[in-house]
Each structure stands twice: as C-alpha cells, then as structure tokens.
Amino acid sequence: MAENLTTTITSESKTVEIHRSNPTVIIGERINPTGRENLLAELKEGKFDIVRSDAQKQVEAGAAILDVNAGVPGADEEPILKEMVEILMEVTDVPLCIDTADNPALETALSTYKGKALINSVNGEEARLESVLPLVKEYEASVIGLCMDDDGIPQTPQDRFQVAAKIIERADKLGIPPQNIVIDPLALTMGSDHNAGRIAIETIELVVEEFGVNVTMGCSNISFGMPDREHIDSTFIAMAILAGMTCPITNPLHEEVNLAVQAADLVMGRDEYGMNWIKSYRARQKEE
Amino acid sequence: MSDILSDISTLVIEGNFEDMPDKTNAAVEEGLSAEEILNNGLMPGMDHVGVEFKAGNMFVPEVLRSAKAMQAAMSIIRPMLAETGTETKGTILLGTVAGDLHDIGKNLVGMMCEGAGFEIIDLGKDVEPETFVEAVKEHKPRILGMSALLTTTMRAMERTIKALDEAGVRDTVKIMIGGAPVTQSFADDIGADGYAPNAASASDMAKQFAA
Numbered sequence: 001m002a003e004n005l006t007t008t009i010t011s012e013s014k015t016v017e018i019h020r021s022n023p024t025v026i027i028g029e030r031i032n033p034t035g036r037e038n039l040l041a042e043l044k045e046g047k048f049d050i051v052r053s054d055a056q057k058q059v060e061a062g063a064a065i066l067d068v069n070a071g072v073p074g075a076d077e078e079p080i081l082k083e084m085v086e087i088l089m090e091v092t093d094v095p096l097c098i099d100t101a102d103n104p105a106l107e108t109a110l111s112t113y114k115g116k117a118l119i120n121s122v123n124g125e126e127a128r129l130e131s132v133l134p135l136v137k138e139y140e141a142s143v144i145g146l147c148m149d150d151d152g153i154p155q156t157p158q159d160r161f162q163v164a165a166k167i168i169e170r171a172d173k174l175g176i177p178p179q180n181i182v183i184d185p186l187a188l189t190m191g192s193d194h195n196a197g198r199i200a201i202e203t204i205e206l207v208v209e210e211f212g213v214n215v216t217m218g219c220s221n222i223s224f225g226m227p228d229r230e231h232i233d234s235t236f237i238a239m240a241i242l243a244g245m246t247c248p249i250t251n252p253l254h255e256e257v258n259l260a261v262q263a264a265d266l267v268m269g270r271d272e273y274g275m276n277w278i279k280s281y282r283a284r285q286k287e288e
Numbered sequence: 289m290s291d292i293l294s295d296i297s298t299l300v301i302e303g304n305f306e307d308m309p310d311k312t313n314a315a316v317e318e319g320l321s322a323e324e325i326l327n328n329g330l331m332p333g334m335d336h337v338g339v340e341f342k343a344g345n346m347f348v349p350e351v352l353r354s355a356k357a358m359q360a361a362m363s364i365i366r367p368m369l370a371e372t373g374t375e376t377k378g379t380i381l382l383g384t385v386a387g388d389l390h391d392i393g394k395n396l397v398g399m400m401c402e403g404a405g406f407e408i409i410d411l412g413k414d415v416e417p418e419t420f421v422e423a424v425k426e427h428k429p430r431i432l433g434m435s436a437l438l439t440t441t442m443r444a445m446e447r448t449i450k451a452l453d454e455a456g457v458r459d460t461v462k463i464m465i466g467g468a469p470v471t472q473s474f475a476d477d478i479g480a481d482g483y484a485p486n487a488a489s490a491s492d493m494a495k496q497f498a499a
Contacts, residue, residue, distance in 0.1 A: 034439050035468045071439030073474060074446075101440045152389055191348035192392045225348025225392075 002212030005179035007142050007247075009065055010115040011095040016064050018182070018214045018247050023265045023276060025247040026258075027097050027118075027216065028063030030054045031084070033072055043072045043080060048087050055092045061252035062261075062280075066092065067120060068109075069099040077105040085112050097144075097249075103131045110139040117141045120249075121184065124149030124163040129170050136171070142180040143171075144216055147203060153186055157202035160185055164207045182214045182247065183207050187240075190232070191225025197236055201243045208244035215245045219257070234260030241268065255284075292318060293329040296361065300333025300403075303353025308360040322368035326405065330358055334403025338488040348396070351487070355399030362402070376407040377498045378430035381423055381461070383411035385444035390437035393467060396487035397433055404491045406431075406498070417444065417451035424457050431497050433490060434480075436467040445470075446478040462497040466490060 007018040018025045031054050033040040039050045055066055068088060070081035081100060088096055098109045099120040110117060117139070122132040123146035136143045145167035147153070147160035154160045164183045171181050185203035188196040200222070204215050219237050223229035234257045237248055241264040252258055262280055265271045292315045299308050315325050337354045340346040369376075380401050384394050391413045398408045409427050411419060424432060432452075436442040445465050452458040464482040465475055475483035481497070484490035 033469075037471060040471075069439075071469075073439050073442050073469065074477070101438075148389075189348070189392060192352060192395075194349070227344075227347055 001209055004208075004212045005214065007118075007179050007182055007214045008116060009095040009097075009118045009142060011093055012089070012114045013093045014095060016095050020208075020214075020244060020246055021270060022246075023270045024241055024245075024261050025064045026062055026252050026261060027065045027067050027247055027249040028054075028058035028061075028252050029067050029218070029220065029249045030058055030251055030253070031066060031088075032069035032099065034069070040072060043070065044075065048084065051084055051087055052091050055088055058252050059092050059094055062258055063094065063252045065095050065097050065118060065247070067097040067099050067249055069120075070105070071100070077102045078108050081105045081109045082112050085109050089114060103135070106132070107135055110135060110141060118182065119143040121146050122167060123147075124166050126150060129167070133171055133174050133176065136180065137174045137176050140180075142182060143176075144182045144184050145171075146184045147186050153188070155199070157185075157199055157206055160199070160203040161206040161210070164203075164213075165210070168211055168213065178211055178213050182216050183211075184216050184218070187217050187219060187222040187236070189224040190222055197222060197239075201239055204240060204243040204245055214247060215240075216247045216249055217245055219248045219250045230254060230256040233257050237261060238264040238267075241265070290315075290318070290320065292320070293324065296325065296329030297333035297336070300330055300354050300357050300361075301336050303350055303357050305353065305357040305360045308357045309364060312361040312364045316364070316368070322365035322372065323374050325361065325365050326369065326374075330361055331403060331405055334358060334400065337403070338400055338491055342486065342488040348392070351396060351399070355396075355403070358399070358403055377405040377495070379407045379409060379427055380431045380433055380494060381409050381411065381420070381427060381429040382433045382435075383415035383420060383423075384413035384435045384437075385441055385448060386414060386416045387444060388436050388438055388441035389413050390435070390467070393437070393487065394433070394435035397435070397466065397484070397490040400487045400491035401433075401494050404495055406494060417448040420448045421451050421455045421457065424452060424461055425455070429461055431494050432461045432463045433494075434463070434465045436465070436470060439469045442467065442469055442474065445480070449479055464490060464493050464497070 004020040009016045042050050070077050097118040097120050100106050121144035122128050147163045149163050185200045187200045190196045223232035238260045266277050384391050402408050434445050463480045465480045466484045472483045482493050484493050
C-alpha cells in the first residue's frame, strides 16, 4: 500500500493540507454559472454580487477551497475568470480551485492568483495532457486528473485506474510530483446505471492503494434522476470518504451532505475529541 | 379498447420488459395490427410515463425501464410496420454536440419521442456540425434535437445551426435543444426553434412541431 500523500493548496494567507488523516476538505462548487440563470445573467452584465455572496456563504458553511468557473456561453472566458479570481482573493482568504477548459483563461487566472492553486482539470486526453500539465509545472500548482481519455469514460474501475496511472506518469515525466495530482474517479449518475456508485468507489480504492494520492469527486451528480437525492448524496459521500476520497467538490450549503462529511470524519478518527462535530451542532442550535 | 392493448400499456408503465415480448406476440396472434399495438397500446403507456415523469412522480430509472419495455415490443412490430408502410409522425435526428460525451438526457429524449410515434435516428455523442449537416441531407428529418451538458460545448449548437444554414438546409428542419446549461434565451440567441427543459417536454414539443 502506497504512503498517503499531502497535497498543499494555498492562498496568500492560508494553507490547506489535504491528507487522509486530516478532516475532509470541502471544495465549494457554487461559483459556476452552469444551470444557474441568475449568476449567468450577472456575469454577462459584468456584475459579481452573487460571486461575492456565494463565496462568503460557502466559506461560512465549511468550504475550505472554492471552485471558480467562468463558463459563460459566448463570452470570452479569460477576462471574466481573471476578474472573478481577483474578486475572490479580495472577499475571502481561502485557496481557489480554478475550473476551466480554456487554456489561455487558465494561464491568465494562474498568473493573477496569489498562491498555489488547484486546477480543475486535466484528463487522459493527449491534447489536455499536453496543454495543461506544462502550466501545472510552471505555476507549481496542483491539478485534478479526471479518469477519462480520448476513448471516453471507461466502464470498469480497472480501466479508470489505468487512466489515473497515465496522468500521474505523464505528470511525473514533467517533474510534477504525485502529491500535486488529485484524482477524480468520476461519479456518474446512478439513475441511468445503478453500478455508477460502485464503480467510482472501487476506482478510489485502486488509486489510493497504488499511489496514495488525494481523491476528489463531484458528488452532486450521482443522484440525478432519483428522488430524495440528499440521502443518496450523503451516504455516497460518506462511503467515498471511507474508500479514500479526501476533497469532494460539493455544495456546502446542503446541510445533510455537510453533516455526512463531518460524521464520516468523526468515524474515521479525524475529528479530535469530536470537537468539530460538537461545534457544528452548537452552530445549528444557535440558528434555530 | 381490447384488454390486451391495455395490458401492453400497463407493461410500458410498469417497465416490465420481461413480459412484453409474450404479450406483444399474443396481441399479434389475436389479429391486432402493428399500428393498433403502437397507437393504442405502447403510445398511451409512454404518454402516461411522460406525464408522470414531468410531474416528478416517476424517476429516470423507471423511464429507462419503460423505454426498454417499449423497445421489446417495437422489435417485434417494427418489421410489420415497415411492411404495411405505416407512416410515423416523422423522423427526429438526435445527437449530443461536438466535444460533449453526456448522453443520458439525449437518450431519454429519443425514448420519449419514439414512444410518441416518431422514428428516431440517433447520431450518438460528440457529433461534429458537419455530421449533423450530412445526416440532415441524407435522412431529411422533420426535427433535429441537440443536447449539450457543458457551458464549453453548448456553442457547438450555434456552430451546427450556422453550418446547416450555410449548407442551405436550416429551414428544412425544426431545431430543438436542451441540456443543463441551455436556456430559452440561449435557444433564442442562436436561432433554435425551441428549448426543452426535460425529455417529456421535448416529446411534447416534437408533437407540436409535427402537428
């Protein structure tokens, strides 16, 4: 079994260490206009009020890192992402996860950002490996590696593991150490394939066993198309934490999912004296 | 309505693809035409599924099972429909646009529309604008449906519509689009004829376009 690695993500003033013996790091997913008409409309007008308030709300709710995505259809991503990064550095002190498939936008965002960012993402596709990894190296950033490649998303945990291995190997060739790679095994929707959850969990186990790398996952998609989604999401997230996931990308404003993460951390012995759990209980009591 | 047709509707609603082939064969043996089985057995079943799905009373896995039940019957009656030259409501060409690998929504649209009596030609995922253009020329569909689940790929819808325009076939089809990041205003912007927020709405829209 490989030694567990530490992935360090920083802002100007804060350092987040992702490791399997630390409490789970929540990457807040909200700052993303996909499917959010109001945010999309604001960004189109060059307004950033929702970005500001989303950042604050997510950090208050426990996000340790904020994902930032500027995917406004038809608009040039580069200046919007740059401005979002600047604003987020102003309104919060948590590190950022820069989420874009546009390479010029990524490079500009990285050069604007003060700290060691997490990049979302690279995958096993040749073109992506060649365009993203050199930036990871140059900016000493970390990067999320999605378990998919030019042939699409593999159906089996073994094949997804192979994609993860390829990403880690290609990064290594450029001198990017494995602790700077965070693997995403991909959580597809159980509504269309009831094996989707199991495949993701088994992929985590394989990747952790072999490489000891940190693991993330978008955890809000898995229950798409099903009723009572929060129960599925929270159970899945707890099981994924047991399997080795360390930094899920999720919505910290969903209390049930948040509680599942905190409870899982307690169960895993990552919450000393249960102080985080008790603190969050008291905060909820106060709200009521 | 004959009992066996209402049984077939029920099998669609229940998603019972195991019992569907026997029931369909029994209906054929009873002398029912393929057209009757489709119009008065399968389609009312899928209609019901569409309504319940839209209302949030049925869920994706159930719709997939219903579609599978429908498919089980269609594979028996399709050759008979072809033989008698039964006209469908028209052809719908479907695809997830270039660069995008998400196909659950697009597949659901295909199943719902087939259940509504359309013939479906599914180009799959990651479909280049040129491929859409060629397929429109070849199959002359009544409706073209495009899906995109990423903000980065939804522009490919616009490129596809432009390519259809340049090829002089834009006005031969009604274009409907959908997917998580897609909105009505985006559909208006890029000159699509309609935006459907879910598979059941897509099927309703297709029926309107074909009317």
